[in-house]
Every structure is written in C-alpha cells, then in structure tokens.
Amino acid sequence: MLIYRGLSRISRISKKTSFGRRWLPSHPLLSGASHSAAAAAADSSVKVLGCREAYSWSLPALHGIRHQIHHQSSSVIEEQLDPFSLVADELSILAKRLRSMVVAEVPKLASAAEYFFKMGVEGKRFRPTVLLLMATALNVRVPEPLHDGVEDALATELRTRQQCIAEITEMIHVASLLHDDVLDDADTRRGIGSLNFVMGNKLAVLAGDFLLSRACVALASLKNTEVVTLLATVVEHLVTGETMQMTTSSDQRCSMDYYMQKTYYKTASLISNSCKAIALLAGQTAEVAILAFDYGKNLGLAYQLIDDVLDFTGTSASLGKGSLSDIRHGIITAPILFAMEEFPQLRTVVEQGFEDSSNVDIALEYLGKSRGIQKTRELAVKHANLAAAAIDSLPENNDEDVTKSRRALLDLTHRVITRNK
C-alpha cells in the first residue's frame, strides 16, 4: 500500500514536471533517498528474491524522492510528450503494410491471417511503438524530404528495414496469440471473438503457421542472419514459455525463478530480441545492442508483473475487482508466489488447484493479508528502473529527435508501472 501511494504520488509529480524524468541515476530505485533515510526507517523493508537482488522501501525514502525530483526538475521544465503520439503516423504506415503482408491466395486463409490486423483490433501496438522509438533513439532519424538525397536514401532504407522488424514482431506476436487461443480454448481476444471461436481451431492453427512463415520470409529479406537468428529464437522462446506454463510440476509452479524464466520467454523475449535487432540493423556496437536488449527485457518483465497485479486488482487498488483469470486458470503469478513466501500454508491451497472457487477466495484472503501485491509492484519498478538505466547508458547524442525518443522510452518505463488497465 505504501508503495502504491508512493508511486501514485510520484506519478502525479512526474506528470507535472518533464516527462521521462529519470527516476534516480542508479539502481536500486531509491538508492539516493533510501541511503539518507535508511537509518530513519526500517520497518517495511521488503526482500525480493527474483533476480536475486534486494532493496528497501520506506515512507521517508519516498519523501526523499519527492525532494530529489523537485531539485532535478527545477532546471528543466519541458512539455509533456506522449510516446505513442511521437510514432502515430509511422504506426499507420506499418499497419497498412502489415495488412498487405498477410494477404493470402486462399480467401479463408486471408481472412484468418488478417483477422487481428484489421482497423480497430490491432491492440495497443505497444511493441511497434517501442521499436520505432528505439530506432530513433539509436540515431536513425525519420528522414526529412528536404535533406541531401543520398543520405536520405540510406536513412530511409534503414528506417524501412527497422519498420520491417516492427512488422515481423507483430506477425510473430499475433501468430502466438492465435495458437495460444487455440491451446486455451479462448472465446474472446481484443474485445472480439477469438479466431478459433469464429473460424475454428484448424484455421486458427493454419493462420498462425502462415503468419510465422510470412514473418520468416520478411526476415530473410533483411539479409541479416544475426537478425534472423534473434527472431527465430524468439519463436522458440514463445513455445518454450507456453510449454513451461502448461507442464509445470508442483515445485516449479511455486518457484519464483521458474516463473521469471517463463515470463521472460513468454513476454519479454520478443521485445528484447527485437530491440536488439533494431540496434544491429542500425549498425550499432555490440554494447549498444546489449543495452537495447536490456531495455526491452526489463520493460517486458515490468509490463508482465503489473499485468499480474492488475489481474487481481483491476482498475481499483483493492483486491478482487480484477478479472482473476490467471488464478482461475490455475496460473500462479508473482503476487501469489510472494504471498506463499509469507504464508507457507497458501502452498497447500495452490497445490489443491483452483477449480474449486472457494480455493480462489482463500487464496485472495491470504494475498490480501500478505504483501504480495506490493512486492510485485516493487519488482516491476525495479525492472522499469533497469530499463531506464539502459537508456541512460546509451552513447550521448544531442540530436533533438534522438533525445525526444529516448525520453519517450523512459516515459514508457514509467507508464508500464503506473497503468491501471
């Protein structure tokens, strides 16, 4: 609860000051503030075992941050930029191109393949947004029509290739959604009927395969085998992650390490490897490529952890208002895992399974008494911070577009942990 109020306070501050304000120069999040206030407060220290690092929260520390941010922001008060609007035009171009890339000879296959690329159901397009911002942040400018022809031709070609990565990423993502819905017998997706529900499992499996093959062909056209390897590995990770989720032993289901590994495979691998691919196409060094990878990975992990919380809390701060779909499907996520550390008896309930909805209620009760939600948020913040640190470590660049995009990427690290839907 403290964390949540603290975060909301920070979030409100952040909105008023310049967006993309770095949280603090170094990991852990509150190192500066907590160092000063560490002596003063020690009650609510939280140990997070995921990734084997620990840090502490306390109310005085939060006050410390507030002061820090004020000091830092006093020198630069800039307009607030929405990261999504920075790339909105480009996203429309990509959407059009995607729709043409999934055209198929056989009409049924065409309808199936383009099902989730139609206007209105493309999803939040979070991944392409990140990738386009990353492309700019790594000094690949959206070409201006009035500049030198040759330079622009090269810049345009590079930009097109990087947009292609964004398109490939979306195709791989949608392909995995299609197959996942078949595997989970899901009825709805993105507010409409799932493809398997509307057209049957067979067509959904085929459409997923089709999208994967189109993604492979598009990958090949980039003529960069390292990039091909990166994104082919993503598909492998998606499959591995899904299988990890399907086939866990009891010990594995209760293990935070296993859960973080699975979350990496299922959620973060796609965005981390495509960020790295963007860097490679831009001709960046291996170090920069790794920074891009780290950004994507930590952003993805933060995103998923908050997703886990929202499944319990929904749009309210209290438990039980969320859809609870994870726990009802027997998927044990971070909040429950943290709660199990505090209340070992919860493990017995978990092992019984959640087909019986009274078990769900019991688990929620334990969760409410525990600091599971808070710890999950803390872990998400930690990863968001790591992502921000990666951007801060990028080579200096004073170009206006580059700085704007980097700030936008930082802003995203903030948005993933403050979103409530």
Place this chain on the structure above:
Amino acid sequence: MLIYRGLSRISRISKKTSFGRRWLPSHPLLSGASHSAAAAAADSSVKVLGCREAYSWSLPALHGIRHQIHHQSSSVIEDTDSQEQLDPFSLVADELSILAKRLRSMVVAEVPKLASAAEYFFKMGVEGKRFRPTVLLLMATALNVRVPEPLHDGVEDALATELRTRQQCIAEITEMIHVASLLHDDVLDDADTRRGIGSLNFVMGNKLAVLAGDFLLSRACVALASLKNTEVVTLLATVVEHLVTGETMQMTTSSDQRCSMDYYMQKTYYKTASLISNSCKAIALLAGQTAEVAILAFDYGKNLGLAYQLIDDVLDFTGTSASLGKGSLSDIRHVIYLSLLFIASEIL
C-alpha cells in the same frame, strides 16, 4: 489402367538398367513418344490439365516410350548390363544415420514434455521412409559435391566437408519442416496414428502437438539462419507458406474447386512438391551452382514430388495388393475407375 501399366513397365525397365536413367530428355513426360505415336492412337487419350500442360497417353505411345528408352539405353547397354543394380537409398544410408543422430540432437528442448514431443518422430524406427533426405543427399552428390575422402588434400577436403555439412543441414531442416507440418496436420485432421504409432496429438494432446510443431519450425528457422544464405532462407520459408496454403486449399474448397484438376495440381504442388523442389534448389545454390542448374534441381524435385503424390493417390485406391506389374483384376478395376473419373471430369 493404361497409365498404371505403362508406369509399372517403365518402373521395371528402370530397375533393370542403371538407376537414374533418364525417362526422356524433356518435359512433358512422354513428349517424344507421344509425338511419334500420336497419329497412331487416339482412343484412350487422357488429357491432364494440371500445371496447364497437356499430354496424351495411349497404348501405342507407351510402346513408343518403351522403344525410346531402349534406344537411348542401347548405346550404353553394355555399361548398364554390367553395372550392378543400385539402390538409391543404400547409396546414402550411412549419411542418413549421421543426419538422424544430428536431428535428434537438434530438437532437444529444455522443457522435458516439449523435448519428448519434438523428438517424437525422430526416434529410431519412426523416421519414416526418409525419402526427402535421400533425394537431397543424392542431389548434393549429383551436383558434384563429393562426400569427402579422408585421404585427400586437407584444405580441399575441409571446404568440401563444410559444404557437405551445410547441405546435410538442408536435409535436416527439410525433415524438421516436414515433421512440423505432419504434427499440425494430425491435429487438424484429428488423426490417431502416424507412421505406425499413435499420432502425437493422440498420445500427448492437441496443445503439445501444436506447440511441438511450432518448436520444430523455430528450430528449422534458427538452423536456416546459421547457413547465412538469405536466398536459401527465403526458399524454405516459402515452403512453410506453401504447406499452409496447400492445407488450407484442401480444407476450404468450393464445389467447383474440388472438381478442378488445375486446383488439385496446384494444391498438390503446395502440399507435397514444394518442399522437395525448393530444398533441391537450395542444395544447388549452396553448391554454388548457376541459376540454370538450380532451376533444373528445382524441376527435378517438383516433378518427382508430383509423380510421387499421383502414385500415392493411386495406391490409396489399390492398396498393398498393387505390386507393380501384377495387374490383378481387382486392381485393374480400381485403376479403370480412376481413369474413368479423369475422363468423366473432362467430359462433364
């Protein structure tokens, strides 16, 4: 019947002479023979529209083929008589074992269930006829990439070995793509058995079968990428697209399409021949051959694949009782039925 007997006759000739005897120098299959005998016979001509080419069959034409083949082979009849009969499969048997071992290691996965699923059809005894890898290894040798001898010059051998390994990799990738499509097909068709054992979806459930298929595809992509040849990557990625298209064509036909030979041949190309034709072409490209040679390799694979599927169709009617050349009454009845279907589709 005529077609069947003609093919069986040709097949028997082929077995007696040196393997790999050319049928006739150019496509369509019987262009030479039919041209000479076209005037003579016209009763049982059957027009096949697939691939938008037409050729005619007739008994005299078949006799003509027989003569043609004999004529072509007469000049080299001494050689062919003295050569032992070679079994194409035995030529590459050793290499195939190496490939099989490597394949099994290539589909190892972290998650045990996924590992069992992925290697399900690569285990000893259920690898299938391994027709495709056989064709590809033979093609590699035919395009003058020798299986390296241990006693030759070191450098030359190192290059030759590396090339051979890359071409073996094509064979492995082809098998992974093939098995992935089998896994998904069995899910789509609710099949219970495959290669004499339970299908994977039957044994481990649909979900794992879908995932295992995806896994094999991704491993194939990674292996493809390792070849560092983007044309090859494109070729085999297109194959996956064709497999999907072919399967969808089969699933979603209109009544007109189901009765169209063109549609059928197109679908057959996608479902059966595309994999082998494009992988043959990939073999040629890796060997550094010209575009023309690559196209020839492609044509071989394509036509072999189409012929294979057509006979598969026949065997689906005739079953195991149809040993070549026997032509029992019931077999002939079946084949007549098939021929009549073709003819009827022409008339109607």
